[in-house]
Amino acid sequence: MAKKTGVALAVAWPLAKKVATQVSVIVANNPDLQKRLENLGKKFADVQRARTPEAKITRAMESVREQASIVLSSESPGVESVASLQAAGWKQRADQVDRALQILQHQPRKMQKSQLPRIAAMADSLVAEVLTSLIDEAEPRGQIEGS
Numbered sequence: 001m002a003k004k005t006g007v008a009l010a011v012a013w014p015l016a017k018k019v020a021t022q023v024s025v026i027v028a029n030n031p032d033l034q035k036r037l038e039n040l041g042k043k044f045a046d047v048q049r050a051r052t053p054e055a056k057i058t059r060a061m062e063s064v065r066e067q068a069s070i071v072l073s074s075e076s077p078g079v080e081s082v083a084s085l086q087a088a089g090w091k092q093r094a095d096q097v098d099r100a101l102q103i104l105q106h107q108p109r110k111m112q113k114s115q116l117p118r119i120a121a122m123a124d125s126l127v128a129e130v131l132t133s134l135i136d137e138a139e140p141r142g143q144i145e146g147s
Helices: 002-028 031-050 053-074 082-104 109-138 141-146
Strands: none
């Protein structure tokens, strides 16, 4: 089997080099294609970054802010209710989590690894609080009291 692989490689390698040379000439002579390839590379990098724990936390905090804004916009203007105070607190805590993430990016890798779980716990706690509040709001009163 090693001989077959060696033969295939001996045949394919010169062909691959020739094709790579032709492709590089085509790309070099086509600025639009260069831009498309650069953008494609950036998209791949963005997708990879979007899967990091930091990106997941950031998206969760965006959702928390969105829910807080919905609560605040549904309240009567000039009236401070428990819900509006709670929503303002959510926004403030989401901002705090984001600031912690920003500071963490500038720390040594060892510190990042040790502190990221704490920040994730803060974010998870906030998301759980918002989710519980939304579920409690949606539950009919009779179900909660009568259960």
